[in-house]
Amino acid sequence: MAAHVTNTLPDHWKYVSEGGATIVFSYFGPSNPQFDGTVLRLRKTLATSVEESSFVENTTDGEQDDPMLEFQHKCMERLIPVEHLPRLEPVHIDRTWLESLAALRDAERPEDRRRRDRIDVTRTKGILATDLVGGDWVAVEIKPKWAFLPNPAHLSDATRSIKMQTCRFCMHSAMKARAGDAVPLGYCPLDLFSGDETRIRTAIYGLWAAWDESKGTVNNLKIFVRGRKITRDEASLILSSDVDAAMSTEDIREHFTAALLPLLLDTPVLLTLSKIQRTLDPLDIEGLSHLWRLRETTSPPSTHAALGTDEPRDEPHTAAPIDVSSLVLTSPEPTTSDWIDFLDTYLSETIPQLDHTYPDLDNLRYYLLAYLLSATFKDCSIIVRLERLRPETLAQAVKPEYVTVIDLDPKAMSRLRKWEKLDHEIVTSYAAVADNRKICIDSRG
Ligand SMILES: O=P(O)(O)O[C@@H]1[C@@H](OP(=O)(O)O)[C@H](OP(=O)(O)O)[C@H](O)[C@H](OP(=O)(O)O)[C@H]1OP(=O)(O)O
Ligand SMILES: Nc1ncnc2c1ncn2[C@@H]1O[C@H](COP(=O)(O)OP(=O)(O)OP(=O)(O)O)[C@@H](O)[C@H]1O
CATH class of the missing domain: 3.30.200.110 (Inositol-pentakisphosphate 2-kinase, N-lobe)
Known part of the structure; x- marks a missing residue:
């Protein structure tokens, strides 16, 4: 009840x-x-x-x-x-x-x-x-975002070299920065997901710098003490009450990093999130949108899509827009029972046998649901629980429940059009960046 x-x-x-x-x-x-x-x-x-x-x-x-x-x-x-x-x-x-x-x-x-x-x-x-944030501890909330570089198989000639060099998050941040938003330009999710100590440290520094510069308004890092989100001016609250609160912000950052790093290295959660995101998005939105356009124009549907072949194809932005009557995008939102069926397939032995380079049009519904689910994991957050910091304390023992995943809401099919459009905007905007394009390394790929 x-x-x-x-x-x-x-x-x-x-x-x-x-x-x-x-x-x-x-x-x-x-x-x-x-x-x-x-x-x-x-x-x-x-x-x-x-x-x-x-x-x-x-x-x-x-x-x-x-x-x-x-x-x-x-x-x-x-x-x-x-x-x-x-x-x-x-x-x-x-x-x-x-x-x-x-x-x-x-x-x-x-x-x-x-x-x-x-x-x-x-x-x-x-x-x-x-x-997860209310006790006498420090709760660190990280919204890691996209963990991987896309599978190049379905990228167009116009986007391939750009998308294979810079991750979606870094390109999106660059676009938002140009629009005047506060974004963590020094943070790359591929560092956080790398499993490598030096790179995870870099990721924490990048998140901290954005938290510091934006006065705690960026959504990729939030720090809570006793249930209240703190700002950089209150950074000393993350220290244990018997520690000298006059410590410099840089020193606090070092202690914060020293406490957080072992947990991020030790927890299986980051690897799990990155595997799920990647395996649920094997076509990229470009390949997926090509597949649904084929479904709309193929009657009766052919059993094999032309994806992965040299056949010329329209780019999403030049193709005739699919209006609201699109059979694919207005197909019913998945019910829980659809999700259960989907997961039965995804978690079965069958999926490794799917040829994502030549995706079968009959599997369109599978790929759509997979993309939706991948979007949930691209947008979730983790909350890590740390003891109030004390410089001399030995590394904290990592209990599984100290790293929790939140915000796992399902995404709606109606979002697909937004994602297609946003992807195009992000990559077009990044294509205009002439110098110093970021190089993001996907070490799990
Ligand atoms: O598209 P993105 O990557 O900008 O993600 C959106 C997030 O923006 P972000 O870039 O993380 O600041 C956005 O976050 P904010 O509102 O900016 O904190 C939402 O999480 C949004 O999902 P929903 O509308 O809450 O279901 C997210 O939208 P979906 O992509 O999940 O549709
Ligand atoms: N179980 C929890 N305990 C403590 N705080 C929480 C918990 N769940 C969520 N929060 C806080 O509330 C915020 C909003 O929750 P959540 O991320 O689920 O919302 P959302 O609207 O789905 O987010 P998004 O826009 O990222 O999709 C989180 O960023 C986190 O700070």
Whole structure:
């Protein structure tokens, strides 16, 4: 039976953080076994959206549970060991309670997020999750992003040399930097995922520098102490209370790196994430979009796509745009049962036998679902738990539950068009960079 958050006061939930789709609050009210050590994860809606209930009341229990719950239990737990996942459960909420919470906490939200979106007060269910940042420890949240360079087989002549030299994250960061956004230009995910000590250190420095320069606003590194996201001016809070807090920021960074590095080297989580991302995206969005265009134009579908051959093909941006009636892109969003079937195939012996250089058009649905799932892993975050830092402390013992993966929500099929367009923008923008193009090394490829 789901708990009722409405039995607690909104004042007893403090703002933790938020992403593009959800906002998170942690419980700090009077001791309550249902809520102690938990966070409340709520869906957001566009600031401009009309307030209509977005969820169908079709269960005896009222609104359906957030599909994320079933997705995590039935799908994600097959890919990521449960000790690396937060415990999630449904919880009842209501409009009056949510409106009070929003009124209390809205001022603490970042200005740009507040302009864009707000809590969806029409929901009657939220998610209660293990609070990974709230104890007397330092919680380091890293959003690593894309772990690999693409398979060159399906890249066009115009993009191949660019995409094989610079990773998607670094190209995207360069594009965002030109638009004036604060981005971690010194961080490359391929360093973080390399498994190599020197490169992981470089990645941590890159994340730290961006955190420092952006005053903690970049989303690739967040640092929490006792449940509160800290800024660079508060960096000394990551030190144990008996350590000299007057230490320079550089020294704090060194201690931070010395504590974090062994955990990142030791945990199997980074390797798992990179393997999943790579194996679920063997065609790149270019190859995938070519495959779905073939499906739209081939009738009856041929059994073998022309991918991987020398046959000339339209680039996504020059091909006739697929309108909203596209059979492929409007095909039904996968249900949990579709995801389970997909995972049965993905985790079976069959997949290594698929020839991704000559993908079969009959496997289009497999490749679409694979890409969606890969996108979830390209956008998730990890939270690493460190003891408050003490320079002389020996390396911390690594317990599996000290590295947790969050934000494993499924992505929608309707995103494919956005990803195709964004990919084109990113690579076109990077093609215009004349000097000092970044060279990213994919050591797991
Ligand atoms: O496309 P990207 O790589 O920019 O990723 C988006 C993220 O931007 P980032 O580059 O990490 O700052 C973006 O993050 P922010 O909102 O910028 O913190 C979201 O995670 C978005 O996913 P969703 O809309 O929440 O489902 C992410 O969108 P999807 O790619 O997952 O659709
Ligand atoms: N279990 C948790 N414990 C503590 N904090 C959490 C937990 N889950 C999420 N958070 C915090 O809330 C933020 C938003 O959560 P999450 O990343 O799941 O949202 P999202 O909207 O799906 O993000 P994105 O835009 O990256 O897709 C996280 O970045 C993290 O700081």
